[in-house]
Amino acid sequence: MIFKPILPELLVLATALTALMSQASPRKAARIVLAGFALALTAVLSLKGQKLFFQGGLFVSDAFAVTIKSVLLVSAAFSVSFGADWLAYKRFSRGEYAALIAFSVAGMMLAVSANSFLMLFLGLEAMQTPLIFLTAYKRHGERSTEAGIKAVMAALISSGLWLFGVSVIYACLGTADFARIAVADKSAVMPALLIGVSFVTAGFFIKAGQSPFHLWLPDVYEGAPAPVTAFYGTTVRLAVLSAFARVVIVPFGDIGFYWHPVLETVAVLSVFGGALGLLVQTNIKRFAAYAVVMTNGIAVAAAAMGGFAAFVLFIGINTVLLTGLFAVMLSLRVGGDLSEELKVLKGQGRANAERGALYSLVFLGLLGLPPLAGFWAYFAVWKAGFESGAAVVVVLLAIGNILPAYVFLKIVRQMYFFDPSDELSPAPEPMKIAIVSSAATSVFLPFFLGGVGHLIEQTVW
């Protein structure tokens, strides 16, 4: 079948259209989309172990794409169920939320599988547009609209830089195809080509929110409706970073002399920018935003220093842990409102020991305290860094990682050593599942590291 490689994307698009056309209630629309995601996941997994091209090589479904798309679909499914729950909680009656997520996910899947800058642009833009609608979903809310405008600006600027970069690359090499760029002789067009690559990189950095291009990110995260923030922080950044990792490793894998200084500098800046930002936050959405900036830094370092394997291990574990963090954020319901203040966590460990323990595991896992899963994700990146000879960068990254220990421990301490000031409503089912699975991954994954490494080896090569 000619459509086989692109079948998962088609399935996601079809469910998005169904959800939109059926004018279903939010809950029903979410169910339709979740079913579609399940089908798409099956289709993705059926492509495992094959390398298939579509549209003459514009689109490729290889092991890396399959792995990332599987994680993408699962984390998007969490965002959909978070959203459905939130819409019911806020008494929204419009059903297009799930459909918009599905449209955006279809774009992401195209971007992750893109084998040419053309397809990549298409995918990223298809991802971006519904995302802006989602950001401004609370049309009557001031913050949401403002965040929407900021998201538009960031998207436009990044796409502009990005397109300019691609046009320079095309002018230099006469192709936008990854496979042909990879084998092209780049030495003849060297300084000019790097300008193109730099613009593309800057575009990606803005989209993913790497320091120093991250200034829009906390504002948008804060203003966007809470489940959309979760979608940004888990699924969207996963897609953008994975697409970027492919650009770094496949077409431009041979200009390591450029990637190493650029990406390692940005990684260190992001880790410190994120870590220092974390220290002063009181709003949990902004807190999450800085956690994302910080881990984004390590993800690009992983791509630069360790290739696909380190990148996949890091981003996989990190996405699971961040999903836990966002689920914590979404479960802070006080009375009839969703609180955004970190201080709501105060005393919750005393009020409910089990809940406190799970929250603590999510926070400590994200901090990367050994022996929790987060540590091993960092460890794989450090190890890769040493092997590529970037010892100083590794030391800086490690120090940056330890800095936020102060606030993470403070949160854990506040949970247990003060009396609760607010009474939290019980966490809704989807958030509970996300928190439990995140905490369980934190604790139990280290026992299966060998197996995980083996799995990644199989799926990446």
Place this chain on the structure above:
Amino acid sequence: MPHFSLIFIMLAMPLLGALFLLFIRGDEQRTAGNAYAVSMLISGCVFLTALTAWAFFGAHKNDVFSAVFVDMPTFKVSMRVGMDALTLFFVVLISFLTLLSVFISRKNVKTMVREYMFLTLIAESFLLTAVCARDLFLFYAAFEAAVIPLFLLIALWGVERRAVTPYRFGLFAIIGSVFLLTGVFVLYHQAGSSDFDVVEAAAFTPFCRKLIFGLFVGAMAFKAPLFPFHFWLTDSLSEAPAAAGVLISGVYSKLIFYAFVRFVIPISGAEIEPALPFLCGWALATALYGALIADVQDDIRSIAGFAHLTQTGLLALGLFCLTPESVRGMLFLSAAQAVSMAAFLLACGALYQRVGYVQNIVGVLSVFPYLGAVFFLSSLALLAFPPMPAFTGQFLIFQAAFAQNKVFAALGLAAVMLLYVAFFKHFSRFLFGGAGEIIVSGNDLGKRERTAAVLLGAVFLYLALTPSSVFRLIAAAVDPLFEQG
């Protein structure tokens, strides 16, 4: 390299036991009783395994006790665990102290006993993994991992100022770990592998040796700790529940000395010699500071905290004298001190449980003759008053210090004397009565506690009378390091 061996059983037993504890159901009292029984059984078995390893040590060399722990070929990670003399010394110490701390907590811990035992066993597993690791990163990971359960133990079962103490403990541990991690990175980077065998055989440039030495000293300042980074230790010892205090003072704060002996001594050469007198001075400053502050305390438990700080200073002195004798003395003192501290905390806990507080009480001996006697003897042990076992260790350290610089030895002795003053000043009042809150009545030590006291007394006697059996093990650990260097 086998993927399974006896050492796995030893490392996994506490973890499995901890998991098992989670499945205990029933009303609170029954849960507590069962959790206690399970933990005693598990920690007892671990201790027996450690003793077995000691008995067989040398006969089978390393075969039975080494295995691959973490294997990730994708990332070229293969971490080994194994046992040599140095490891064995710490394994016996850790497993004994855990057994003791579980035993103590039967009476001391009143609430959430199951969770308490769970954390203690988890901590034991991490600490054992840290000393059994034959890989730099595994050592680091396990060492840091032990912070979480210890943090929670102080946080959830501590007394009075428990909002501050555990936080301080965690923070200082993490600052120390920045140094430790950087040191581990440098070792790894220079040796090209994180495996101990490779690291020990690797050649390091003089600059690297200095750097590694400096970083480990930095880690030690926070983790041992040395003055002025000691607040967490003295606070923890006076705030933490007795059993957690045993693990923190006896094992956690000693592991950095282990790291020093393991990584730094074998590679350090003549470059670091100029720094040693200053470091000895720092160690002595810590010892003197601890003793002086102990003099002005009036709470017996904070005196013990500062006495521990003084001893830590002396341990550091032993380490920085850097002779085979002083390092041997250091190791022996650390074990003797750990057991003494455990005995002292046991007595403290027993008193606390009867009276509800230990500050400013007088006339213990008239009400609790046995308890008072145990208290007195354990305090003497903590002070390293001859013929208590800790004295043997101190003696070796002073001997080495004397050979290097007479002033060092004099200052060290002065610290010890000051410490005696601090204790004896309070003891007559504390034991026989005077101005203060007089205890009216109470039950003296029960059968279980008396048994514990007698057993501990037997351990003291053993250590004091036949230190040679322990010294053989210590010598097997220490001497090769100096032969190479």
